[in-house]
Amino acid sequence: MEELSGLAVTDEGIYAAADSGTDDAVRVLDDQCRVTGTLPLPVDPFDVEDLAQADGRLWLSDTGDNAGARTTVALTDMDTGTGAGTLRRLTYPDGAHDAEAILLGSDGVPVLVTKELFGASGIYRPAGALRAEQLPSPGPTALERVGQIGFEPTETPGGPIPFAASTMITGGAVSADGTVVALRTYTDVYLYPAPDGDVVAALTGAEPIRVPMPEQPQGEAIAFTPAGDLLSASEANGGPLPPIRVLYGAEGLVEPGTGSVEVALQVEPGAVIAAGVGAGLVVALGGVLWWRIRSRRRRN
Numbered sequence: 001m002e003e004l005s006g007l008a009v010t011d012e013g014i015y016a017a018a019d020s021g022t023d024d025a026v027r028v029l030d031d032q033c034r035v036t037g038t039l040p041l042p043v044d045p046f047d048v049e050d051l052a053q054a055d056g057r058l059w060l061s062d063t064g065d066n067a068g069a070r071t072t073v074a075l076t077d078m079d080t081g082t083g084a085g086t087l088r089r090l091t092y093p094d095g096a097h098d099a100e101a102i103l104l105g106s107d108g109v110p111v112l113v114t115k116e117l118f119g120a121s122g123i124y125r126p127a128g129a130l131r132a133e134q135l136p137s138p139g140p141t142a143l144e145r146v147g148q149i150g151f152e153p154t155e156t157p158g159g160p161i162p163f164a165a166s167t168m169i170t171g172g173a174v175s176a177d178g179t180v181v182a183l184r185t186y187t188d189v190y191l192y193p194a195p196d197g198d199v200v201a202a203l204t205g206a207e208p209i210r211v212p213m214p215e216q217p218q219g220e221a222i223a224f225t226p227a228g229d230l231l232s233a234s235e236a237n238g239g240p241l242p243p244i245r246v247l248y249g250a251e252g253l254v255e256p257g258t259g260s261v262e263v264a265l266q267v268e269p270g271a272v273i274a275a276g277v278g279a280g281l282v283v284a285l286g287g288v289l290w291w292r293i294r295s296r297r298r299r300n
Helices: 199-205 250-254
Strands: 004-010 013-018 025-029 035-040 050-054 057-062 073-079 085-091 099-104 110-114 121-126 141-149 171-174 180-184 188-193 209-212 219-224 230-234 245-247 260-267 273-275 281-283 289-296
Touching (some): 004 057, 004 171, 004 230, 013 050, 050 099, 050 219, 057 099, 099 180, 110 141, 121 199, 141 199, 180 219, 180 250, 209 250
Parallel strands (some): 004 219, 085 141, 171 219
Antiparallel strands (some): 004 013, 013 025, 025 035, 057 073, 099 110, 110 121, 121 141, 180 188, 188 209, 209 289, 219 230, 230 245, 260 289, 273 281
Protein backbone atom coordinates (compact mmCIF):
# COMPACT_ATOMS: atom_id res chain seq x y z
CA MET A 1 0.00 0.00 0.00
CA GLU A 2 2.99 2.33 -0.33
CA GLU A 3 1.25 3.86 -3.38
CA LEU A 4 -2.20 4.20 -1.81
CA SER A 5 -4.18 6.29 -4.27
CA GLY A 6 -7.87 5.43 -3.92
CA LEU A 7 -10.38 5.02 -1.09
CA ALA A 8 -14.07 4.17 -0.97
CA VAL A 9 -16.28 3.67 2.09
CA THR A 10 -19.50 1.72 2.53
CA ASP A 11 -21.43 0.49 5.56
CA GLU A 12 -19.42 -2.73 5.28
CA GLY A 13 -15.98 -1.14 5.47
CA ILE A 14 -13.21 0.83 3.82
CA TYR A 15 -11.70 -0.16 0.49
CA ALA A 16 -8.20 0.90 -0.55
CA ALA A 17 -6.32 0.61 -3.84
CA ALA A 18 -2.78 1.37 -4.97
CA ASP A 19 -1.73 2.90 -8.26
CA SER A 20 0.89 2.36 -11.00
CA GLY A 21 0.03 -1.33 -11.21
CA THR A 22 1.74 -1.96 -7.86
CA ASP A 23 -1.02 -4.09 -6.35
CA ASP A 24 -3.23 -6.87 -7.67
CA ALA A 25 -5.99 -6.53 -5.08
CA VAL A 26 -8.23 -4.06 -3.29
CA ARG A 27 -7.70 -4.14 0.48
CA VAL A 28 -10.77 -4.36 2.71
CA LEU A 29 -10.51 -2.57 6.07
CA ASP A 30 -12.80 -2.37 9.07
CA ASP A 31 -13.69 0.84 10.91
CA GLN A 32 -10.51 0.50 12.96
CA CYS A 33 -8.54 0.29 9.71
CA ARG A 34 -7.52 -3.32 10.20
CA VAL A 35 -7.19 -5.34 7.02
CA THR A 36 -10.00 -7.89 7.03
CA GLY A 37 -9.64 -9.20 3.49
CA THR A 38 -8.54 -8.68 -0.05
CA LEU A 39 -10.44 -8.61 -3.32
CA PRO A 40 -8.26 -9.72 -6.24
CA LEU A 41 -8.65 -7.37 -9.19
CA PRO A 42 -10.87 -8.94 -11.87
CA VAL A 43 -8.67 -7.55 -14.67
CA ASP A 44 -5.00 -6.64 -14.96
CA PRO A 45 -4.98 -2.84 -14.60
CA PHE A 46 -2.56 -0.32 -16.03
CA ASP A 47 -2.78 2.40 -13.36
CA VAL A 48 -5.73 2.55 -10.95
CA GLU A 49 -5.81 6.08 -9.55
CA ASP A 50 -9.12 6.35 -7.69
CA LEU A 51 -12.10 4.42 -6.36
CA ALA A 52 -15.82 5.13 -6.21
CA GLN A 53 -18.72 3.02 -4.99
CA ALA A 54 -22.40 2.66 -5.72
CA ASP A 55 -25.01 -0.01 -5.03
CA GLY A 56 -22.60 -2.54 -3.56
CA ARG A 57 -20.08 -2.24 -6.36
CA LEU A 58 -16.69 -0.58 -6.51
CA TRP A 59 -15.61 1.38 -9.56
CA LEU A 60 -11.87 1.35 -10.18
CA SER A 61 -10.68 4.34 -12.15
CA ASP A 62 -7.88 2.90 -14.29
CA THR A 63 -7.16 6.32 -15.76
CA GLY A 64 -3.57 7.09 -14.77
CA ASP A 65 -1.34 8.13 -17.66
CA ASN A 66 1.75 10.01 -16.53
CA ALA A 67 3.36 9.61 -19.95
CA GLY A 68 0.28 10.79 -21.85
CA ALA A 69 0.47 7.75 -24.12
CA ARG A 70 -2.69 5.69 -23.55
CA THR A 71 -5.16 5.39 -26.40
CA THR A 72 -7.87 4.23 -23.99
CA VAL A 73 -8.48 4.39 -20.25
CA ALA A 74 -10.91 2.22 -18.33
CA LEU A 75 -13.40 1.85 -15.53
CA THR A 76 -13.73 -1.56 -13.93
CA ASP A 77 -16.72 -2.36 -11.76
CA MET A 78 -16.22 -4.89 -9.00
CA ASP A 79 -18.70 -6.75 -6.81
CA THR A 80 -17.66 -6.29 -3.17
CA GLY A 81 -19.07 -9.69 -2.26
CA THR A 82 -17.57 -11.88 -4.96
CA GLY A 83 -14.83 -9.75 -6.51
CA ALA A 84 -16.28 -10.32 -9.99
CA GLY A 85 -16.01 -7.38 -12.34
CA THR A 86 -16.19 -6.00 -15.84
CA LEU A 87 -13.79 -3.81 -17.84
CA ARG A 88 -15.26 -0.81 -19.68
CA ARG A 89 -12.86 1.18 -21.87
CA LEU A 90 -13.15 4.91 -22.55
CA THR A 91 -11.58 7.30 -25.07
CA TYR A 92 -10.96 11.04 -24.76
CA PRO A 93 -12.08 13.33 -27.59
CA ASP A 94 -8.89 15.42 -27.50
CA GLY A 95 -5.95 13.10 -26.90
CA ALA A 96 -4.46 11.36 -23.90
CA HIS A 97 -4.81 12.70 -20.35
CA ASP A 98 -3.73 11.68 -16.87
CA ALA A 99 -6.79 11.56 -14.58
CA GLU A 100 -6.68 10.73 -10.86
CA ALA A 101 -10.20 11.71 -9.80
CA ILE A 102 -13.46 9.90 -10.45
CA LEU A 103 -16.76 11.33 -9.22
CA LEU A 104 -19.80 9.06 -9.23
CA GLY A 105 -22.86 11.05 -8.26
CA SER A 106 -26.39 10.06 -7.40
CA ASP A 107 -27.32 10.02 -11.10
CA GLY A 108 -24.78 7.24 -11.68
CA VAL A 109 -22.86 9.13 -14.39
CA PRO A 110 -19.08 8.83 -13.91
CA VAL A 111 -17.16 12.10 -14.16
CA LEU A 112 -13.39 12.17 -14.66
CA VAL A 113 -11.23 15.18 -13.77
CA THR A 114 -7.75 15.32 -15.26
CA LYS A 115 -4.53 16.12 -13.45
CA GLU A 116 -2.60 18.92 -15.11
CA LEU A 117 0.80 20.35 -14.24
CA PHE A 118 -0.02 23.60 -16.04
CA GLY A 119 -3.39 25.08 -16.86
CA ALA A 120 -6.94 24.03 -16.10
CA SER A 121 -8.04 20.44 -15.58
CA GLY A 122 -10.60 18.99 -17.95
CA ILE A 123 -13.94 17.56 -16.82
CA TYR A 124 -15.16 14.57 -18.84
CA ARG A 125 -18.11 12.19 -18.80
CA PRO A 126 -19.38 9.49 -21.18
CA ALA A 127 -21.04 10.94 -24.26
CA GLY A 128 -24.78 11.07 -23.79
CA ALA A 129 -24.32 11.06 -20.00
CA LEU A 130 -24.44 7.27 -19.83
CA ARG A 131 -24.62 5.80 -16.36
CA ALA A 132 -21.62 3.73 -15.33
CA GLU A 133 -23.48 0.44 -15.57
CA GLN A 134 -24.68 1.36 -19.07
CA LEU A 135 -21.14 1.54 -20.45
CA PRO A 136 -20.56 -1.36 -22.86
CA SER A 137 -17.85 -3.91 -22.17
CA PRO A 138 -15.17 -3.82 -23.33
CA GLY A 139 -16.05 -0.68 -25.28
CA PRO A 140 -14.58 1.78 -25.90
CA THR A 141 -17.12 4.49 -25.12
CA ALA A 142 -16.36 8.05 -26.19
CA LEU A 143 -16.00 10.67 -23.48
CA GLU A 144 -17.12 14.26 -23.91
CA ARG A 145 -15.49 17.30 -22.37
CA VAL A 146 -18.10 19.18 -20.34
CA GLY A 147 -16.02 21.82 -18.58
CA GLN A 148 -12.77 22.71 -16.92
CA ILE A 149 -11.60 23.65 -13.47
CA GLY A 150 -8.53 25.25 -11.97
CA PHE A 151 -7.29 26.25 -8.54
CA GLU A 152 -5.10 29.15 -7.47
CA PRO A 153 -1.82 28.18 -5.75
CA THR A 154 -1.97 28.07 -1.96
CA GLU A 155 0.67 28.13 0.75
CA THR A 156 -0.46 24.84 2.30
CA PRO A 157 2.62 22.60 2.71
CA GLY A 158 2.81 19.10 1.29
CA GLY A 159 3.15 17.11 -1.88
CA PRO A 160 6.08 15.98 -3.98
CA ILE A 161 6.18 18.89 -6.44
CA PRO A 162 7.15 22.39 -5.26
CA PHE A 163 4.74 25.19 -6.18
CA ALA A 164 2.46 22.98 -8.34
CA ALA A 165 1.36 20.59 -5.57
CA SER A 166 -1.48 22.86 -4.50
CA THR A 167 -3.03 23.07 -7.98
CA MET A 168 -2.83 19.48 -9.30
CA ILE A 169 -6.03 17.46 -8.80
CA THR A 170 -5.22 14.04 -7.34
CA GLY A 171 -8.52 12.60 -6.12
CA GLY A 172 -12.25 13.05 -5.79
CA ALA A 173 -15.29 11.87 -3.87
CA VAL A 174 -19.06 12.40 -3.64
CA SER A 175 -21.03 12.25 -0.39
CA ALA A 176 -23.40 9.35 0.19
CA ASP A 177 -26.48 11.44 -0.59
CA GLY A 178 -24.85 13.04 -3.63
CA THR A 179 -25.15 16.62 -2.36
CA VAL A 180 -21.46 17.37 -1.73
CA VAL A 181 -18.63 16.93 -4.22
CA ALA A 182 -14.99 16.93 -3.13
CA LEU A 183 -11.80 17.37 -5.13
CA ARG A 184 -8.36 17.30 -3.61
CA THR A 185 -4.89 18.43 -4.56
CA TYR A 186 -1.75 17.26 -2.81
CA THR A 187 -2.37 19.92 -0.17
CA ASP A 188 -6.02 21.03 0.00
CA VAL A 189 -9.58 19.73 -0.30
CA TYR A 190 -12.29 21.67 -2.15
CA LEU A 191 -15.90 20.99 -1.17
CA TYR A 192 -18.71 21.90 -3.58
CA PRO A 193 -22.44 22.03 -2.87
CA ALA A 194 -24.46 19.89 -5.28
CA PRO A 195 -28.00 20.16 -3.91
CA ASP A 196 -29.57 18.49 -6.94
CA GLY A 197 -26.83 15.87 -7.30
CA ASP A 198 -25.44 17.35 -10.53
CA VAL A 199 -21.67 16.85 -10.27
CA VAL A 200 -20.78 18.76 -13.43
CA ALA A 201 -22.97 21.74 -12.49
CA ALA A 202 -21.37 21.83 -9.05
CA LEU A 203 -17.83 21.84 -10.42
CA THR A 204 -18.52 24.43 -13.09
CA GLY A 205 -20.93 26.72 -11.28
CA ALA A 206 -20.69 26.46 -7.50
CA GLU A 207 -18.24 28.22 -5.18
CA PRO A 208 -16.20 25.71 -3.15
CA ILE A 209 -14.98 25.72 0.41
CA ARG A 210 -11.21 25.22 0.55
CA VAL A 211 -9.93 23.07 3.41
CA PRO A 212 -6.15 23.08 3.97
CA MET A 213 -5.02 19.60 4.98
CA PRO A 214 -2.30 18.47 7.37
CA GLU A 215 0.92 17.99 5.44
CA GLN A 216 1.09 14.75 3.45
CA PRO A 217 4.02 13.61 1.29
CA GLN A 218 1.85 12.64 -1.70
CA GLY A 219 -1.82 12.89 -0.84
CA GLU A 220 -4.03 11.37 -3.52
CA ALA A 221 -7.06 9.69 -1.90
CA ILE A 222 -10.24 11.00 -0.32
CA ALA A 223 -13.56 9.35 0.46
CA PHE A 224 -16.72 10.31 2.30
CA THR A 225 -18.06 8.02 4.99
CA PRO A 226 -21.81 7.34 5.15
CA ALA A 227 -21.91 9.74 8.12
CA GLY A 228 -20.50 12.63 6.07
CA ASP A 229 -16.93 12.63 7.39
CA LEU A 230 -14.03 12.72 4.96
CA LEU A 231 -11.04 10.38 4.94
CA SER A 232 -7.77 11.60 3.44
CA ALA A 233 -4.82 9.36 2.58
CA SER A 234 -1.37 9.65 1.05
CA GLU A 235 1.21 7.57 -0.72
CA ALA A 236 4.42 6.90 1.18
CA ASN A 237 6.69 8.65 -1.36
CA GLY A 238 9.76 6.82 -0.11
CA GLY A 239 9.02 7.06 3.61
CA PRO A 240 6.64 5.39 6.06
CA LEU A 241 3.01 5.26 4.99
CA PRO A 242 1.33 8.29 6.62
CA PRO A 243 -1.85 8.20 8.72
CA ILE A 244 -5.24 8.21 7.07
CA ARG A 245 -6.80 11.33 8.53
CA VAL A 246 -10.42 12.02 9.37
CA LEU A 247 -12.15 15.34 8.76
CA TYR A 248 -15.30 15.11 10.85
CA GLY A 249 -18.39 16.88 9.58
CA ALA A 250 -16.93 17.67 6.17
CA GLU A 251 -20.30 17.40 4.47
CA GLY A 252 -21.73 20.07 6.77
CA LEU A 253 -19.09 22.62 5.85
CA VAL A 254 -20.81 23.39 2.56
CA GLU A 255 -24.13 24.46 4.00
CA PRO A 256 -25.29 27.71 2.42
CA GLY A 257 -23.50 30.76 3.73
CA THR A 258 -21.07 33.49 2.80
CA GLY A 259 -17.88 34.91 4.17
CA SER A 260 -15.23 32.97 5.99
CA VAL A 261 -15.36 29.56 7.57
CA GLU A 262 -13.07 28.84 10.49
CA VAL A 263 -13.47 25.52 12.24
CA ALA A 264 -11.29 23.77 14.79
CA LEU A 265 -11.81 20.02 14.65
CA GLN A 266 -10.55 17.90 17.51
CA VAL A 267 -9.79 14.33 16.56
CA GLU A 268 -9.85 12.10 19.61
CA PRO A 269 -7.09 9.53 20.22
CA GLY A 270 -7.65 6.56 17.96
CA ALA A 271 -9.51 8.56 15.34
CA VAL A 272 -6.36 9.17 13.37
CA ILE A 273 -5.90 6.04 11.31
CA ALA A 274 -2.33 5.03 10.58
CA ALA A 275 -1.24 2.89 7.69
CA GLY A 276 1.31 0.23 8.44
CA VAL A 277 3.42 -1.74 6.01
CA GLY A 278 3.30 -5.50 5.71
CA ALA A 279 0.91 -6.52 8.45
CA GLY A 280 -1.79 -4.19 7.21
CA LEU A 281 -3.37 -1.07 8.60
CA VAL A 282 -3.89 -0.35 12.26
CA VAL A 283 -5.31 2.43 14.38
CA ALA A 284 -2.74 4.92 15.57
CA LEU A 285 -2.69 5.71 19.26
CA GLY A 286 -1.33 8.91 20.74
CA GLY A 287 -2.28 12.41 21.70
CA VAL A 288 -5.05 14.58 20.42
CA LEU A 289 -4.61 15.92 16.91
CA TRP A 290 -6.06 19.25 15.89
CA TRP A 291 -6.91 19.75 12.24
CA ARG A 292 -7.55 23.44 11.97
CA ILE A 293 -9.41 24.60 8.92
CA ARG A 294 -9.48 28.07 7.50
CA SER A 295 -11.32 28.61 4.29
CA ARG A 296 -12.93 31.56 2.63
CA ARG A 297 -15.67 31.87 0.12
CA ARG A 298 -15.28 34.72 -2.32
CA ARG A 299 -18.20 37.06 -2.39
CA ASN A 300 -19.70 37.81 -5.77
